[in-house]
Amino acid sequence: MNDPIQTCVVVAGDPAVSNLTEIARSASGHTLAVVVGPRTVADAIAGAGVHEVVWCGEPAEETPVEAYAPEVARLVTRSAPRIVVGAATPAGRALLGAVAAATGAAVLSGITAVRVEDGRVVVDQERYGGIAGRTLAVTSGPAVLAVDPGTPVVAGDAVTPVAPVTPVTVTPRDGVRITGTEPRTHDTVDLARARVVVGIGRGLKEQADLALIEDLAAALGAEIACSRPLAEGSGWVGKERYLGISGQRIAPELYLAIGISGQLQHMAGVRDARTVVAVNSDKNAPVFGRCDYGVIGDLYRIVPALTTTLKA
Amino acid sequence: MKIVVAYKWARNPQDAEVREDGTVDFGRSRAAVSEYDPVAFEVARRLADATGGEVIGLSVGDTSIGTSLARKAALSRGLDRLVLVADDALADADSTRLAAVLAAAVRTIEDVDLVIAGESSTDLAEGQVPLTLAAGLGWTGLAGICDVGVADEVVTVRRDLPDRRQTLLLDGPAVLSVTADAVVPRIPGMKEILAAAKKPVQVLDHASLDVTPVGAAGEASFEVLSTSRPADGTRRRVLIDGADPDTAAAGLVAALRTIGAM
Numbered sequence A: 001m002n003d004p005i006q007t008c009v010v011v012a013g014d015p016a017v018s019n020l021t022e023i024a025r026s027a028s029g030h031t032l033a034v035v036v037g038p039r040t041v042a043d044a045i046a047g048a049g050v051h052e053v054v055w056c057g058e059p060a061e062e063t064p065v066e067a068y069a070p071e072v073a074r075l076v077t078r079s080a081p082r083i084v085v086g087a088a089t090p091a092g093r094a095l096l097g098a099v100a101a102a103t104g105a106a107v108l109s110g111i112t113a114v115r116v117e118d119g120r121v122v123v124d125q126e127r128y129g130g131i132a133g134r135t136l137a138v139t140s141g142p143a144v145l146a147v148d149p150g151t152p153v154v155a156g157d158a159v160t161p162v163a164p165v166t167p168v169t170v171t172p173r174d175g176v177r178i179t180g181t182e183p184r185t186h187d188t189v190d191l192a193r194a195r196v197v198v199g200i201g202r203g204l205k206e207q208a209d210l211a212l213i214e215d216l217a218a219a220l221g222a223e224i225a226c227s228r229p230l231a232e233g234s235g236w237v238g239k240e241r242y243l244g245i246s247g248q249r250i251a252p253e254l255y256l257a258i259g260i261s262g263q264l265q266h267m268a269g270v271r272d273a274r275t276v277v278a279v280n281s282d283k284n285a286p287v288f289g290r291c292d293y294g295v296i297g298d299l300y301r302i303v304p305a306l307t308t309t310l311k312a
Numbered sequence B: 001m002k003i004v005v006a007y008k009w010a011r012n013p014q015d016a017e018v019r020e021d022g023t024v025d026f027g028r029s030r031a032a033v034s035e036y037d038p039v040a041f042e043v044a045r046r047l048a049d050a051t052g053g054e055v056i057g058l059s060v061g062d063t064s065i066g067t068s069l070a071r072k073a074a075l076s077r078g079l080d081r082l083v084l085v086a087d088d089a090l091a092d093a094d095s096t097r098l099a100a101v102l103a104a105a106v107r108t109i110e111d112v113d114l115v116i117a118g119e120s121s122t123d124l125a126e127g128q129v130p131l132t133l134a135a136g137l138g139w140t141g142l143a144g145i146c147d148v149g150v151a152d153e154v155v156t157v158r159r160d161l162p163d164r165r166q167t168l169l170l171d172g173p174a175v176l177s178v179t180a181d182a183v184v185p186r187i188p189g190m191k192e193i194l195a196a197a198k199k200p201v202q203v204l205d206h207a208s209l210d211v212t213p214v215g216a217a218g219e220a221s222f223e224v225l226s227t228s229r230p231a232d233g234t235r236r237r238v239l240i241d242g243a244d245p246d247t248a249a250a251g252l253v254a255a256l257r258t259i260g261a262m
């Protein structure tokens, strides 16, 4: 019982794991990172406050992270951790799924905090898109936690010693090969930093009408975001800009939801906004129960009026 | 190709009520095929048609998944037949448990080339079950797949990562979860719904399935200490009539300036 809590951080090829190392730190025990990906990633993790790094070696160009899942499960279970933390991303979940299948433990998502109480691992979790919360004590097997990954880790200050990196020889699974990679131009918008964000939804009738929203955003000094159907359905707005449980979560000073019904899967992404405004023609739209100010009206009339008022 | 589509019969938390004590009442929300699973049905149908194969729907859950409404909802969307594991003991099963039962069911179907799943379920929305299932089967598991193609029985898939687009080739069985925009699913018409009633449904007995390994033998690996309702009721909810847009706009801007939001 008095042994330090052993925590494993599993890294799926991407150094953007600040929230993972932070969760590991909050359990304040011994942290082992199992890293899939290039040496540069292993080195970045080694400087980010973990105690030990096991590195699965330089991956071949044709080998995806997922091919390492069985070996990662083996390396993780070998160290018998009480806590396993990984990224809530496709590759991260593939590694966590292998740990879960090997141990029978549930992968717990929506984790907001972890602590050790009376020798038990206790976690706070949000479920169903954040509408309900619960606190769990893990009773058997490791606590396997899928966490929103956060930002890339950078080697810490001089106080944090750089952990040793131990390369291990592993055999990734065959059965899958990367046969092509093309760079993808994507929007590098940083919605997380925007003070004001205008979100547009299916109330918009045509892509060309985005001009109305752009004018409003310009008058407000705002960034443009959207609901999922506009990014993944019609594709009128970049995928990097949709908000919600599967998209981004932001906490701006002001969020305007225009022509968005306000389903919880969308609103979970702006729950921490300081002020929420809605414009919707349906007075019964759920968004009106989740906003500070709601204008009941046609966005094609309200938005231009708003832009004019702001410019005056 | 023999393709299994794992789909969930799920309720939408949008219509659930979260009580003061944080417990969730799904009473008012009606179950349906999980929102994005029809995309998986459609991807599977097209692959099977291209290769002369079969599409088998597979769902695991409480007994509500076996009602005639639930069966037809799935079978009308391009499936050839259905396999169900319906047991109320699975009502609140976590993703690992669900994946273990799904894996056992896939093994009984035999000679399956591919399992296709939706990206995330309407209720839990974790995007975890397909990947844990892949691990349980000892197969490749890939999520975030936005395109699946086949030539000479060889499957290639594509996915978009934040900075690059990747093409992968499968030379073995795999579990794929497809993104919401992978294809546009067909909407079943009267003809499909009528035909659905005649398609075969096999109900597997949960108890006789070989659900391995799962250390905790079906018991949850955690204990719930407490539930809570996250604070969300703090919005002002001031409604403004937009019948006259200029007045509404002026009123809104004034209000936002007063509270210092602008």
Ligand SMILES: Cc1cc2nc3c(=O)[nH]c(=O)nc-3n(C[C@H](O)[C@H](O)[C@H](O)COP(=O)(O)OP(=O)(O)OC[C@H]3O[C@@H](n4cnc5c(N)ncnc54)[C@H](O)[C@@H]3O)c2cc1C
Pocket (backbone or CB within 6 Å): A200, A201, A202, A203, A204, A226, A227, A228, A229, A230, A242, A243, A244, A245, A246, A247, A248, A258, A259, A260, A261, A262, A263, A264, A265, A266, A279, A280, A281, A282, A285, A297, A298, A299, A300, B035, B036, B120, B121, B122, B123, B125
């Ligand atoms: C597992 C899961 C995950 C999901 N994740 C996300 C997510 O991350 N992000 C997300 O956004 N969604 C997500 N969704 C989808 C979500 O449930 C909703 O379907 C989606 O947010 C709806 O988008 P919308 O409000 O733009 O469209 P709709 O719900 O169609 O609403 C359009 C609104 O526009 C209004 N309108 C129409 N015309 C006008 C007009 N002229 N003027 C003013 N208003 C008008 C209508 O009254 C309506 O309220 C998810 C769903 C599931 C099941």
Ligand SMILES: Nc1ncnc2c1ncn2[C@@H]1O[C@H](COP(=O)(O)O)[C@@H](O)[C@H]1O
Pocket (backbone or CB within 6 Å): B006, B007, B008, B009, B034, B036, B037, B040, B058, B059, B060, B061, B095, B098, B102, B116, B117, B118, B119, B120, B121, B124, B125, B126, B127, B128, B129, B130
């Ligand atoms: N009980 C289940 N039965 C069959 N398939 C499921 C089940 N639960 C989840 N799935 C599949 O896994 C996908 C992701 O679910 P989840 O991990 O709950 O977000 C769903 O879209 C389904 O395709």
